[in-house]
Amino acid sequence: MFNIAVAQSGGPTCAINSSLVGVFREALKVPSVDAVFGSINGIEGIIDNHLVDLRTMILTNNDIELLKQTPSTVLGSCRYKLPDWREDEEVYKKIADTLRQRNIGAFLYIGGNDSMDTVKKLSEYFATIDLDVKIIGIPKTIDNDLCVTDHTPGFGSAAKYVAATMHEITRDSIVYSIPSVTIVEIMGRHAGWLTASSAVLHAMGETAPHLVYVPEVDFSLEKFIADVRQQMSKHKAVIVAVSEGIEVPEGVQSGVVDNFGHKYLSGIGKYLESVIRNEIGCKVRSIELNVMQRCSSHICSKTDIDEAEAVGAAGLRCAIEGGTGKVMVFRRIEDAPYTVVIETADAEDIANREKFLPAEYINSAGNNIRESALGYFLPLIQGDLNLITENGIPKHFALHESVLK
Amino acid sequence: MFNIAVAQSGGPTCAINSSLVGVFREALKVPSVDAVFGSINGIEGIIDNHLVDLRTMILTNNDIELLKQTPSTVLGSCRYKLPDWREDEEVYKKIADTLRQRNIGAFLYIGGNDSMDTVKKLSEYFATIDLDVKIIGIPKTIDNDLCVTDHTPGFGSAAKYVAATMHEITRDSIVYSIPSVTIVEIMGRHAGWLTASSAVLHAMGETAPHLVYVPEVDFSLEKFIADVRQQMSKHKAVIVAVSEGIEVPEGVQSGVVDNFGHKYLSGIGKYLESVIRNEIGCKVRSIELNVMQRCSSHICSKTDIDEAEAVGAAGLRCAIEGGTGKVMVFRRIEDAPYTVVIETADAEDIANREKFLPAEYINSAGNNIRESALGYFLPLIQGDLNLITENGIPKHFALHESVLK
Known part of the structure; x- marks a missing residue:
């Protein structure tokens, strides 16, 4: 007999809770x-021997369903x-001490x-x-910038939020008779995946978003204005x-930082608004989708949540079968009908690397997404969870804040 | 035989589309x-004789259902x-000309x-x-600041978005081991209704929001920091x-405007973040819920949408029965079981006035909402529409943009 440890990070x-x-x-x-x-606050919980027995925390099927519809990391992060x-x-040495003392045979890191x-x-x-x-990695990030894997758990739900919200912002923008420009700033660090996903509106006959700027294309202020x-x-x-990560001409980004303080590194939308x-x-006007794009579980993608659970389960099986230093990845077989298989990759092929939007997804003008790319995004945002609600809003699973030191 | 005109404003x-x-x-x-x-862009469509025959636009029951789940104003606004x-x-004179020429017997203004x-x-x-x-007003505003009526259509859905999103932001905020402060800026102009509605989380056992600042209470920076x-x-x-509408000490608000440009009148969250x-x-960090709080139909309140339709229908009946210069209002009979009746009020009792959060809703420290006030908010955010989706996201009803000149 041995024990398992699992932690959530980033x-x-x-x-993440579905994984x-x-x-x-x-x-x-x-x-x-x-x-x-469960290790509290990612690897910090292993270092500090701050673990909780998940069987004392997840007691019922209802707890399981609540966890799957709860955003963020129930065990904290680091x-x-x-x-x-x-x-x-x-x-x-501290990590090894904890793992030995707790008789842990496998550690899953999401x-x-x-x-x-x-x-x-x-x-x-x-x-x-x-x-x-055994050490196994379970991928997650709304940025979708992990190498090897077709996509990452968390991205589909974020993309669904972004698309649905852009759709609503489009309705909101058209009401007055005067011309207007609405700039929506979207997360994704150095990769344009999440920003590009807003183009799924084109598959619904919308002309918006009319312009899409991703970090994979050199940004020119003059061209933007034109x-x-x-x-x-x-x-x-x-x-x-x-994208929050587009590179504006030298001096501009630092100018934004100077005017808006350290937090406003991502204030590119506000800067372009002033331009x-x-x-x-x-x-x-400019709109920052902010943390809502990573935590709006009320409009999560069922495909994403189900896949996140499946990849967590596959990671556990991989460890039990003796795998270590591996990361679970998706390989897409087909866009329609959407078919993926879960495989393993070496952690060293994924660690510290980024995967960028393919050039063929971007139009020749470098300011929008090609229709041919939408088949990649569409399957990932499908399906809705049957949400458990309380007082009219989705219920969450949460540890008492005293557990999260 | 006579015709009806209807327009949407603000x-x-x-x-609004449900009304x-x-x-x-x-x-x-x-x-x-x-x-x-339907008058395009509110009263401007009547002035300019720019009307569309809604029977040529709303053709099926499916169109009706789509309209009810579409945010903003399908006819434009002004x-x-x-x-x-x-x-x-x-x-x-122009308005009278259009109404005569189009043989309009009643005009409903939402x-x-x-x-x-x-x-x-x-x-x-x-x-x-x-x-x-006959001229009849149908109320709407997310600010909930109309006099006489118990509440306004549009408020319940906005409050539901705010509460669900604050809930998710709470999960997002607690993940790291270091202490943090998250400031969420909420709309409502000079009234604190929408900001106060975030306190419904307390009814779910959440300690957040830990502090709530509304315009009805004088704001002190020193007290805020303490x-x-x-x-x-x-x-x-x-x-x-x-609330976007809290009054900060003289000079501060203008300072925000100077640094952030004209659009940043509502940048109080960013200002308090820097403080x-x-x-x-x-x-x-600060988060501006921005236009999402007024257009996130994907998490609208069924109670709100149904009431908006009911009050529109009641307005039409009122006009047919000879009412004019009236506004349809809600009178609440009971919080639980939630019971309201629709009545009429004189437009002059509502026009150009604002209704503020009652003092008894606010705690003695002036920095949160009393538990006893939650019974007012809770019924308004109940129920979900069975949303029609396409490509995984809620579908909208939209006129071709060429109609909205």
Whole structure:
């Protein structure tokens, strides 16, 4: 008999708790597994030996369903990057101590590129000290920027929120008789996946978003202003989707930072709003979708939530079968009917790398997404959870805040 | 036989199109009513004789259902305030011309305080020229600041979005191990109704929002900082709900405007974020719910949408029965079981006035909402529409943009 540990890391998504459910449920099916420990605040909980027994926390099927519809990380999260163990072994020793003391045979780490670096380093380190603890990474990120995998859990729900909200913003924008420009700033760090996903509205006959700017294309302020003028000649209410990660000309980004403070690194929408106001002088507004795009479980994608659970379960099976230093990935067989298989990849092929929007997804003008790319996005936003509500709003599963030190 | 005209005015909500449905459906039941004309861009469509025959636009029951789940104003909107006819009769003559030419016997105007001013002025003017056109106001506003009526259509859906989103933001905020403050800026102009509605989370056992600031209470920066410090001693992730309309000390608001440009009048959240960063130095972020709080039909309140339709239908009946210069209002009989009746009020009692949050809803410290007030809010956010979706996201009813000149 041995125990399992699972932890959640990095920025919140709508699907991380569903992956936790996948690990937990699958572990209960394995006769040789005893306890499933949840590590509080990612790898920090392993370092500090701060673990909770998930069987004392997830008691009923109702708890399972609530967890699947609860955004963010029920066990807390961290932004902790392990040092190289050849230079600093201290923290590795603490991790090994906890794993030994708790009789843990496998550790599942749900996270993004940085967390996969932890998976890689721990699996390498454990090999050097002959510690038989399997380490498996379960991908998650709304940015969809992980290599090897077709897509990442969390992205589909974020894309669904972005598309539905852009649709609503389009309705909101067209009401007045004067021309206007609406700039919607979307997350995704250096990758344009989430911003590009807003173009699924085109499959519904919408002309919006009329312009889409992603970090994969060099951004030119002059071209941006010309693009907006051109769209204004065709549409009364021009809708622009812009990635937080586009590179504006030197000095501008730092100017934004200076004016808006440290938090406003992502204030590119507000900056472009001021550019349009000054250069074109029309009615203009900017909207930052902010954390809502990563935590709006009330409009999550059932496909995403189900896949997140499946990939968590597959990760547990992989560990039980002896895999380590691996990350679970999706390989897409077909867009329609949508078919994916779950496979494994080496953590070192995913850790610290980013996957960008393919050039063929972007139109020749570099300011929108091709119709041919929509088949990639559409399957990921399908389906709705049958949400459990209380007082008219979706109910959540939450640990008491005292548990999350 | 005579015709009906209906128009939509002011800021978008999730329920305005449902009131249009109410007027349209009820009009079809009246044998003496022929066409139902929709006026494009509120009263501007009447002035310019820019009307569409709704029977050529709303063709099926499916269209009706789509309209009810479509946010904003399908006929466009305006921010047009009529002059006093004793000083400037020109535009009144144009309105009378359109109404006569189109053989319109009743005009239903869906809007907020300003639109009720139009209802009042037109009914008075028509009496002076003996024009027998009934004018009825159908209330709408997410601000919930209309006098006489218990609440306004549009408010319930906005409150539901705010509550569900605050719930999700609460989950998002608690993940890291370091203390943090999250400031959520909520609409409502000079009234705190929508901001106060976020406190319904308390009925679900949430401690968030830990602080709620509404315009009805004088705002003190010193007290705000002390309040935040006090809450930080109790909670790792402090959640603050703040109305866009709170009055900050002289100079501050203008400072925000100067730094952020004209659009940032509502940038109070960002301002308070900088105050907390400078004064307390902890992790802090601000989130503006922006137009999403008025157009997120994907999480609308069925109670709100149904009531919006009912009040539109009641307005049409009122006009047919000879009412004019009236506004349809709700009178609440009971919170639980929730019971309201629809009545009429005089437009002059509603036009250009605002209704504020009652003092007894606010705690003695002036920084949160009393539990006893939640019974007012809770019934308004109940129920979900069975949304028609396409490609995984809610479908909308939209006129071709060429119709909305």
